[in-house]
Amino acid sequence: MSFETLFVSAAINGFAYGMLLFIFASGLSIVFGLMDILNFAHGAFFMVGTYLVCSAFTVTHNFVLSLAIVLVVGTVVGAITEITLLRPLYGRPIFQILLTLGLFFVINQLVLSLWGPLGLDIGPAIVGVPQVLSVLGAGIYLYNVLLIGTGIATGVVLYLFLNKTKIGTRVRAGSENRELAEVFGINIKLLGTVIFGLGTGLAFFAGGLAEPWVGASLATSTDFLLLGFIVVVVGGMGSFTGSFFGAIVIGLVYQFSAYFFPQLTFVSDLLIMIVVLILRPSGLFGKGKS
């Protein structure tokens, strides 16, 4: 394979990976922005999404329907988690970290017990998109191109949700200043439930989307958790636009290093995060609130 082929392949796959990361990390980012919760269970939610979509697909034989199921289940799970476990812990970051970490272990165990230690894999061909496109000599799964489209569409929907709807305005108000928003009569607690539900739903959804590409395995929970943190930090904590562009950067860096410097695949992303934190502590799109 020539250099150009590899380059094109890395670029398109990197972009697609970035879109996956964006869908995943936007949930993390919205939750952090409104509720100041560093959700360590987010990666585990992603993993449940990957497994759940497999099971849903074997029942329904319809990938889009399975994704919808995954999204709905994720939202409900997130809302329940918020109401039962996170409510007592607002404003105590260390405790939230430990609680979500406990959740991380519990979810891992449940997945292990329910689906067994062997990973599952339904490839792009099985879900109905077997085509491989040839772009400048590089073979690209149509599925990955569709991922880019889905990612952008999700981004647009979330953007409109946050900027054009009443709930979205409240979310932004709450992220800006929690107390003040409460003074103005916004029900922050209810909003928290909605947003944590949405964030978890996005993690499940990203997992479902990622399944045909990365497969379902227990390792994804940690891998994506760390990548999600990197995206959120690089983009700017709690910044929605930041998580979009941060995800693209991190996705591209991930795939390019995987193609050209396999030893540095994940390390390169960590290094970018370190450099960004030192040069711009609030992230690329952060508002200086660190």
Add this chain to the structure above:
Amino acid sequence: MFGSRLRSPLLRLAGSRWLLVAFVLMSLLPLVYPSLYWLTVLSYLLAAGLFALSYDLVLGQTGMLTFGQAASFGLGAYAVYWVVRAGYPFAAGVAAAMLLGAGVNVVMGAAIRRVKGVAFAMFTLAFAEVIYLYLSNQIAITGGEAGVLSPRPQFLQDPNVTLIFTVALAAAAVCIGYVLIAFYFRRGERAKGIIGLVLLAGLVSYGLYNLDLSVLPMLSRPIAAFTVNAYLLSVLILFVSYYLVSRLMRSPLGAILIAVRENDERTGMLGFDTFRYKLVSMGISGLFAGLAGAMLASLASFIITPDLMGATYTLNVLLYCILGGIGTLIGPILGAFIIELLYFNIGTLSRLVGFPSLANWWMLIIGVFYIAVVLFLPYGLVWTIRLKGRSTLSRLRKALGGRS
């Protein structure tokens, strides 16, 4: 604890009498219960306890949330292995471990000038993770996933060392008992002094009765001598470290660290270079974390893998501190003991409860444990006991009609 009434150094020691009692009891344990398995486990627990203590210094005393503590811990473990394998003496290895741990922590801590709070936590997480990922791939240096076993220090395999150790400790035990009893008599609390005497006599006779002399012939085997010696040395290191750290926290430097924790900006306004103090705190903490790593590698005979530097161990140490009580110094050590004992005994415990298969669900148990600690014991054991215990005590006194 007792103010200026304590003039003589011997009596001042009595101020931390519970610590001394615990120290003596723990160091006499091999005489009563010479199980090599348990002594090794205990050495491991003691190393974990020191690790927890080092983390409490940054998190609990200085108020910095770092997720990179495992880097200095794991590097400490490797440092002692590298140095000893290269043919240098054990002491040089320990010194290298401590210096490396402190160095890594200081470099990591330097970022606090730019990034604070959660961003600092993320920064340190990434920093430690880079070291971890880099070293995991250097199989020639670190042994990769399979890990390496640090060579046992020669002098600890000498049975005579154990004898000297034990005799010294027994003498120390008698001295400490004498000091405590003398302390009460001098304060005019004859009753307490007599109780102390009776307890000491009981303890000595219990010890003599249960004295397991089988430990002595056992010691002719180098491995047994090593286990006992390593355990005794671990006990000594942990107690001395605890003493040093708690001494540090009572010094002016400690007061500044606490001021930084309580209000960073105000301390800066008062003219203290808070950045420098944070670095000092990180450095000292790294020193002890490195020492804990060295203990783990060479005293607890733990197989060292790059995983020691990974996020798992940092999160473990965070849990130790939460369970024990952040900022209490003794709490995190107790937390480490409890959690590590739980990890070691999940199999036994699940059999005791009647569900042997529960052990296969260890992640669930640990996860539920995390959640339960956070929800039901948010201030940790020590704070809870201090708060609840005090109110219970005063209520008891009131009920008995005494002063409250």
